[in-house]
Amino acid sequence: MMKIKKNIAVSESGFVFDAGTGETYSLNPVGVEIVKLMNEGKNQEEISNYFLSNYEVSQGIFESAYFDFVSILNQYNLIER
Amino acid sequence: MEKKFFERPIINKINAGIPDKFGMGNQLNPISTIDGVAVKDLIAEHGSPVFVLSEKTIQDIYQDAYQAFSTRYPKVQFAWSYKTNYIDAVCRTFHKLGSWAEVVSGFEYQKALENGVPGNQIIFNGPDKNEADLRLAIENASLIHIDHFDELYLIIRLADETNKRPKVAIRVNMDNGIYPQWDRFGFNYENGDAWNALNRIMLSKKLDLVGLHTHIGTYILAPFGYGNAAKVLADLAIGLDRKYNHKIKYIDMGGGFASKNTLKGAYLPGSDTCPSFDEYAEAITNALINSSIDPENMPVLFLETGRALIDDAGSLLGSVIGNKRLKDGRRATILDIGVNMLFTSFWYEHIVVPAQATSKYTEDTTLYGPLCMNIDVIRDAIQFPSMKIGDQVVVKRVGAYNMTQWMQFITYRPKVVLIDRKGKVHTIRNRENIDSIRSLEVVPDYLK
Numbered sequence: 001m002m003k004i005k006k007n008i009a010v011s012e013s014g015f016v017f018d019a020g021t022g023e024t025y026s027l028n029p030v031g032v033e034i035v036k037l038m039n040e041g042k043n044q045e046e047i048s049n050y051f052l053s054n055y056e057v058s059q060g061i062f063e064s065a066y067f068d069f070v071s072i073l074n075q076y077n078l079i080e081r
Numbered sequence: 082m083e084k085k086f087f088e089r090p091i092i093n094k095i096n097a098g099i100p101d102k103f104g105m106g107n108q109l110n111p112i113s114t115i116d117g118v119a120v121k122d123l124i125a126e127h128g129s130p131v132f133v134l135s136e137k138t139i140q141d142i143y144q145d146a147y148q149a150f151s152t153r154y155p156k157v158q159f160a161w162s163y164k165t166n167y168i169d170a171v172c173r174t175f176h177k178l179g180s181w182a183e184v185v186s187g188f189e190y191q192k193a194l195e196n197g198v199p200g201n202q203i204i205f206n207g208p209d210k211n212e213a214d215l216r217l218a219i220e221n222a223s224l225i226h227i228d229h230f231d232e233l234y235l236i237i238r239l240a241d242e243t244n245k246r247p248k249v250a251i252r253v254n255m256d257n258g259i260y261p262q263w264d265r266f267g268f269n270y271e272n273g274d275a276w277n278a279l280n281r282i283m284l285s286k287k288l289d290l291v292g293l294h295t296h297i298g299t300y301i302l303a304p305f306g307y308g309n310a311a312k313v314l315a316d317l318a319i320g321l322d323r324k325y326n327h328k329i330k331y332i333d334m335g336g337g338f339a340s341k342n343t344l345k346g347a348y349l350p351g352s353d354t355c356p357s358f359d360e361y362a363e364a365i366t367n368a369l370i371n372s373s374i375d376p377e378n379m380p381v382l383f384l385e386t387g388r389a390l391i392d393d394a395g396s397l398l399g400s401v402i403g404n405k406r407l408k409d410g411r412r413a414t415i416l417d418i419g420v421n422m423l424f425t426s427f428w429y430e431h432i433v434v435p436a437q438a439t440s441k442y443t444e445d446t447t448l449y450g451p452l453c454m455n456i457d458v459i460r461d462a463i464q465f466p467s468m469k470i471g472d473q474v475v476v477k478r479v480g481a482y483n484m485t486q487w488m489q490f491i492t493y494r495p496k497v498v499l500i501d502r503k504g505k506v507h508t509i510r511n512r513e514n515i516d517s518i519r520s521l522e523v524v525p526d527y528l529k
């Protein structure tokens with residue numbers, strides 16, 4: 001289970017502020033939703049199920065988009081280790 | 082409950098106010114049609130990638146350029162620069178509008194003849210004219226622009242042998258305030274070579290000195306350079322009149338006007354920095370009109386404009402082959418458009434836009450071509466929406482030099498189509514196939 005680091009503020013509008021580095025980021029609405037679910041402690045399977053039942057998307061497409069997204073969060077050092 | 086539309090999740094770093102090399106994340110407006118024809122239909126019918134030329138754009142831009150000069154100067158003649166795009170249908174479109182032909186090789190000369198251009202409306206430029214080329218040009222009374230002394234002596238000899246008076250001009254290079262100064266073509270003004278050549282022509286009495294020519298470079302952003310160059314040619318014309326009582330018939334200012342493409346590393350887009358035809362025309366015609374050339378004998382003004390007339394009329398359509406993430410997290414999108422067919426991507430930041438509605442969220446992206454080569458990069462850094470396999474893109478302003486400098490490498494060169502004024506699509510060059518390439522090869526018997 002992955003979580004966004006504690007000192008990172010995510011607002012509804014998709015604005016992300018990393019108090020540790022001062023960097024800011026912007027998320028699109030799907031990005032906001034994934035980050036919210038991660039912070040609620042949902043694991044990948046739960047997040048995936050949520051999207052499959054609420055969005056017009058196949059499992060394959062969602063998962064590749066999800067892993068791609070998580071790799072960027074990692075790249076930016078936003079995920080708790 | 083209806084399910085929501087899924088869009089790939091995206092996170093972008095915000096760089097407060099300072100646009101980085103990927104530019105500000107401004108929204109890309111898709112281009113889904115060209116002259117009213119749907120991009121997806123063009124690709125479905127003619128394959129991907131495909132070059133598309135617009136007759137309407139060619140005509141509109143030509144009229145714009147012609148008007149800029151003809152409203153300022155009594156006698157103006159354009160000559161289509163074949164090397165810029167010598168597909169016959171393109172050349173004929175320009176000839177129909179009134180352009181003569183400007184060629185730089187025996188091959189281009191032949192093409193111009195076969196496109197129906199009368200020999201005396203062909204300007205033959207460049208350092209590479211062999212004896213057979215020159216004989217033909219003399220026979221046809223074409224305008225031969227002499228590049229160097231060896232060529233001059235050869236033409237004098239051919240004049241003797243053929244008993245004809247070749248029609249010639251010299252190409253002149255000079256310090257016109259533009260850097261780099263092109264001094265490898267023609268005769269230099271400042272060191273006296275230009276006069277040296279003119280004197281030899283006049284004293285030989287065997288050649289018809291009809292004009293003076295210069296071509297100061299390409300993608301010239303400073304109109305004043307043309308003004309300075311025109312002053313030099315006017316000065317030579319006045320000198321010839323004074324010394325030999327000889328009046329030249331034309332002054333040819335060459336090509337070189339910038340197109341609206343953005344040069345790599347430029348801070349502002351080319352559409353903002355590119356001078357208008359009016360600005361170039363003002364600089365050139367002021368220099369000629371304000372010179373002391375006899376107003377009763379103003380020479381015709383020739384222009385060999387290439388890129389500025391055709392760049393905007395060409396688009397390259399292509400498709401997405403795949404996506405990947407690079408090591409540093411950057412998104413990479415692979416297109417079926419490679420540098421082999423988009424030669425100009427080496428010096429331009431081409432505008433690339435999706436052909437269909439996409440997400441309004443963009444990411445820092447590198448656009449790669451399909452070749453197995455590291456240099457195959459169409460755009461190193463662009464804000465681009467996420468694209469799926471098979472999604473289509475349009476590369477704008479590719480009409481100049483690509484359809485002549487393209488390379489046959491790894492795969493075939495694509496088809497070229499022309500959309501006419503009425504919106505009808507015509508194939509003007511077929512996609513290559515294995516036979517077009519293999520027909521030139523010969524396998525020695527011992528390898529059969």
Ligand SMILES: Cc1ncc(COP(=O)(O)O)c(C=O)c1O
Nearest residue numbers: 162296299336337385386387388
């Ligand atoms: C002699 C001559 N004329 C005209 C042109 C066309 O130049 P441009 O496409 O920059 O207008 C060239 C291009 O190199 C040239 O060498």
